[in-house]
Amino acid sequence: MYKIFVAFVKKEFYHILRDRRTLIILFGIPIALVLIFGYTVTNEFKGASIAILDQAHDELSREYMLHLQASGHFEIVGNAYSYEEIEESFKSGEVKMTIVIPPDFGQDFYRGEKTKVQFLADASEPNYASTLINYASQMTRKFQMEKRGNQKRPFQINIESRMIYNPRLESAYNFIPGVVALILMLISAMMTSLTIAREKELGTMDLLLVSPLPPLIIILGKVTPYIILSFLNALMILAMGYFVFDVPIYGNVFLLMGLCILYLTTALALGVLISTKAPTQQAAMMGSLFSLMLPTMLLSGFLFPISSMPALLQAISTIIPATYFIEILKAIMLKGVGMEVIWFPTIILFLMTFFLLGVAWKNFEVVSK
Amino acid sequence: MKRLLFIIQKEFIQIFRNKAILPLITVAPIMQLILLSYAASNEVKNVNLAIVDQDLSSYSRRLVNKIRISDRFSIIDASYTESHVLALMESGEVDIILQFPPNFETEFLKGEDISLRIQVNAINGQGATIGFSYLNNIIQSFNQEIQGEVKGMPRKIKQGGIEIEHSYWYNSELNFQHFMVPGILGELVTILVMLLTAMNVVREREIGTIEQINVTPIRNWQFILGKMVPFLIIGMVLLTVGLIAGKLIFDVPMRGNLALVFAFCALNLTAVLGLGLFISNLVDTQQQAMFVAFFFVIIFILMSGLFTPIESMPEWAQYLTLPNPIAHFVEVMRKVLLKGSDFADVMFNFRATVVLSIVFNTLAVMSYRKVD
Numbered sequence: 001m002y003k004i005f006v007a008f009v010k011k012e013f014y015h016i017l018r019d020r021r022t023l024i025i026l027f028g029i030p031i032a033l034v035l036i037f038g039y040t041v042t043n044e045f046k047g048a049s050i051a052i053l054d055q056a057h058d059e060l061s062r063e064y065m066l067h068l069q070a071s072g073h074f075e076i077v078g079n080a081y082s083y084e085e086i087e088e089s090f091k092s093g094e095v096k097m098t099i100v101i102p103p104d105f106g107q108d109f110y111r112g113e114k115t116k117v118q119f120l121a122d123a124s125e126p127n128y129a130s131t132l133i134n135y136a137s138q139m140t141r142k143f144q145m146e147k148r149g150n151q152k153r154p155f156q157i158n159i160e161s162r163m164i165y166n167p168r169l170e171s172a173y174n175f176i177p178g179v180v181a182l183i184l185m186l187i188s189a190m191m192t193s194l195t196i197a198r199e200k201e202l203g204t205m206d207l208l209l210v211s212p213l214p215p216l217i218i219i220l221g222k223v224t225p226y227i228i229l230s231f232l233n234a235l236m237i238l239a240m241g242y243f244v245f246d247v248p249i250y251g252n253v254f255l256l257m258g259l260c261i262l263y264l265t266t267a268l269a270l271g272v273l274i275s276t277k278a279p280t281q282q283a284a285m286m287g288s289l290f291s292l293m294l295p296t297m298l299l300s301g302f303l304f305p306i307s308s309m310p311a312l313l314q315a316i317s318t319i320i321p322a323t324y325f326i327e328i329l330k331a332i333m334l335k336g337v338g339m340e341v342i343w344f345p346t347i348i349l350f351l352m353t354f355f356l357l358g359v360a361w362k363n364f365e366v367v368s369k
Numbered sequence: 370m371k372r373l374l375f376i377i378q379k380e381f382i383q384i385f386r387n388k389a390i391l392p393l394i395t396v397a398p399i400m401q402l403i404l405l406s407y408a409a410s411n412e413v414k415n416v417n418l419a420i421v422d423q424d425l426s427s428y429s430r431r432l433v434n435k436i437r438i439s440d441r442f443s444i445i446d447a448s449y450t451e452s453h454v455l456a457l458m459e460s461g462e463v464d465i466i467l468q469f470p471p472n473f474e475t476e477f478l479k480g481e482d483i484s485l486r487i488q489v490n491a492i493n494g495q496g497a498t499i500g501f502s503y504l505n506n507i508i509q510s511f512n513q514e515i516q517g518e519v520k521g522m523p524r525k526i527k528q529g530g531i532e533i534e535h536s537y538w539y540n541s542e543l544n545f546q547h548f549m550v551p552g553i554l555g556e557l558v559t560i561l562v563m564l565l566t567a568m569n570v571v572r573e574r575e576i577g578t579i580e581q582i583n584v585t586p587i588r589n590w591q592f593i594l595g596k597m598v599p600f601l602i603i604g605m606v607l608l609t610v611g612l613i614a615g616k617l618i619f620d621v622p623m624r625g626n627l628a629l630v631f632a633f634c635a636l637n638l639t640a641v642l643g644l645g646l647f648i649s650n651l652v653d654t655q656q657q658a659m660f661v662a663f664f665f666v667i668i669f670i671l672m673s674g675l676f677t678p679i680e681s682m683p684e685w686a687q688y689l690t691l692p693n694p695i696a697h698f699v700e701v702m703r704k705v706l707l708k709g710s711d712f713a714d715v716m717f718n719f720r721a722t723v724v725l726s727i728v729f730n731t732l733a734v735m736s737y738r739k740v741d
Contacts (some may be wrong), residue, residue, distance in 0.1 A: 025660040041677050041687040092714040116532045124535030124707035126545050127411050133535045145530050155519050157512045158484035169494030194656050281655045286393040298408045308414040310407050341460050
């Protein structure tokens, strides 16, 4: 039986390896994802385009503008002369924020009067707008302190802060575990659900089922090559994270690998389950797209914080395997802890796997009879 | 013309007969729109905090109370020692630890240099910075409060000050959903149409029905057009339903001209359809089609400015968003709906999409071989 199984796996492997395009995609998507996330997906901003409506035109207002520009966070792309012009530049998207400097800016400041600077932000993009305003406010305060000469005041509570696990606030620390979880889910679950659905659609599944091979061997034979491929992929992503983006792995590498395999199995179980349900490849694809890829991307805490979601979505995130796997990856890689901390998510993944395999098995028996 | 109509009719029958696909192009996108719009928020609404209070003074209690009543923080744990809360941070239950040193209050009243210690779980750098700044704000305002109570605090010398006043245009409540819904709708319409078309021709080839079409006197362009029109209509219907849902559920503002939105959608869909068909012509199996389409979809979404601003990308990457139809659609939807931008403001996107449409469709027609 073992020999037959190996032969079957070999045959499936040939199928995959012969298909160059799929192979390119299989390794291309992960590489592209890691690079895109690493280099382009960022919320920090540099060189945000702002405009100035300077009603003072004095020494201080010029110094203030230079001060804003010198930080590199802002790029002054133009001067506005009226509020209508500000609106126009917002609508065309050329400018994200306009700073209005009042007349007599310098005069009032040096005389010890209050003077009022206005920040008008295009808040159709709320986060961007509030970050811009925060930055500009901070820089304005700093400018004011510099102009007055720094005086230390008593009765000041200082803050000593420490950013732990990621002192340089690298975004790669956050996205590499997420990408690993996403890719393993995509490849293991979607590919398997498709291969099995394909056999069904083309009618070749019936041929396999009447062959002397037991159904379990057929499923395992179809799944094994994808286990190996997605595991290779996981290693590749972790290596890219380590060498290209300096994401450390502080914990036990073997524990990490072992839990990768556990998660792979969970994903595969899901894939098999979908394929037992889906009559065609198209249905399998749509099924895995909506039930696997999007939830994994959006509700696992990979892109958006779970704690900010409404209660219903938080509840959904607890049944998504990636939620637990990302937790495990971050714990092992970045915090360098072991089983004593991650026993809970590990047990959940185990239970999920058994449950999914059970349901898939039951479905499959019905289908094959 | 008549032939074209027949093909379109046939496509529609094929789509509506397919019971597995039907719910996926009707219910699923709307569900997604709702779900995504709730989920896709970068706001940090809740920070889990642990407190180590070695001072146990009235000041420390007052500050803790101030934190407790702000709706941003949940105080998970309060303890006298650090090791216990560090374990909580390790297991991920706590995001920030705030620590009061012993004699915090007495030293403060003496006017000595003292500091509070804050430790932040910074794996998610952005979240950490935001959480830290929330806490910092509370501490600063507390500091001002108690400074006022201290005797012997030097009177402020009269000094000029720059006061800051800010206003948020177009979205004064900073409602994140108003920003996300138009973008997500644009993304959903594009992707659905692209995936469906990408698998379409290759499906005919795989199940053998393409042979039957090949023996008919249909021309290439008729075949391609016949495939496109039904999906174009589906895309437009989806946009309409999505806009209605966005208005009813999220009260998304629609300041601009809706005709502009629909016109751009139609244009954008022709571009995407061309790309989908091109992919379909290029590959041999539906599986390949799906993966090639996915490859594009993932890159298109992540580099569309939907979740993270394009302006923040490095310059080379910003150029890469030019041939991305989703990026244009998302931008047009947001500009027109939220800001009421007019045609002149989105002309660039129109031009770019016309070019994309021509390029993708030429590729699609050229790559379709009726006879192998």
